[in-house]
Amino acid sequence: MVETLTLVTLCIIALLIFRPGRTPPLDRPLAISRPGQFHAVLAPRINLAQPLLENITSRVTEEMRRQGNTAPLYFKVHDKEVTAHGQEHYLLAATLRDGLLYFQAAAPDKQRSDLDTIRAFSEAELSKVPEAGAHAESATEALADAIRAAANQRGAALIALQ
Numbered sequence: 001m002v003e004t005l006t007l008v009t010l011c012i013i014a015l016l017i018f019r020p021g022r023t024p025p026l027d028r029p030l031a032i033s034r035p036g037q038f039h040a041v042l043a044p045r046i047n048l049a050q051p052l053l054e055n056i057t058s059r060v061t062e063e064m065r066r067q068g069n070t071a072p073l074y075f076k077v078h079d080k081e082v083t084a085h086g087q088e089h090y091l092l093a094a095t096l097r098d099g100l101l102y103f104q105a106a107a108p109d110k111q112r113s114d115l116d117t118i119r120a121f122s123e124a125e126l127s128k129v130p131e132a133g134a135h136a137e138s139a140t141e142a143l144a145d146a147i148r149a150a151a152n153q154r155g156a157a158l159i160a161l162q
Helices: 002-017 047-059 062-066 116-126 137-154
Strands: 030-034 038-042 074-078 090-097 098-104 155-162
Touching: 002 047, 002 155, 038 047, 038 062, 047 137, 062 137, 074 116, 074 137, 090 116, 090 137, 098 116, 116 155, 137 155
Parallel strands: 038 098
Antiparallel strands: 030 038, 074 090, 074 155, 090 098
């Protein structure tokens, strides 16, 4: 009886010590590629934005993907998951090219405006992906709506950057 109680106590202690906890923010950029769905590049300490990106991706339908390419959309995101790790907000860029979503997320830069920061980061990443075709206004609006709906569901506040 004592051995069983000791074994159970040791197992509980081991679980408490070694159980997986919350995902810590990473100190280096993170590239996530889901073939046929999305490609994301997240700046250091912004990897916690991944659940929002997954939520956005789930809202983008095949019909939206076939509508055409979108102009890049830029947002300032106040997400409680990221805020809990010392980041007041982060910057998000999203675009749809040839049916694939591209996301870039970066931390604000005190030396530049938020729009300049995310635009430069986004353009540097998207320069690796040639753009074929013009931007479809309906696709751009549909993507913006999907981003807003995903943010609302996660309780994140969005501010569009123009």
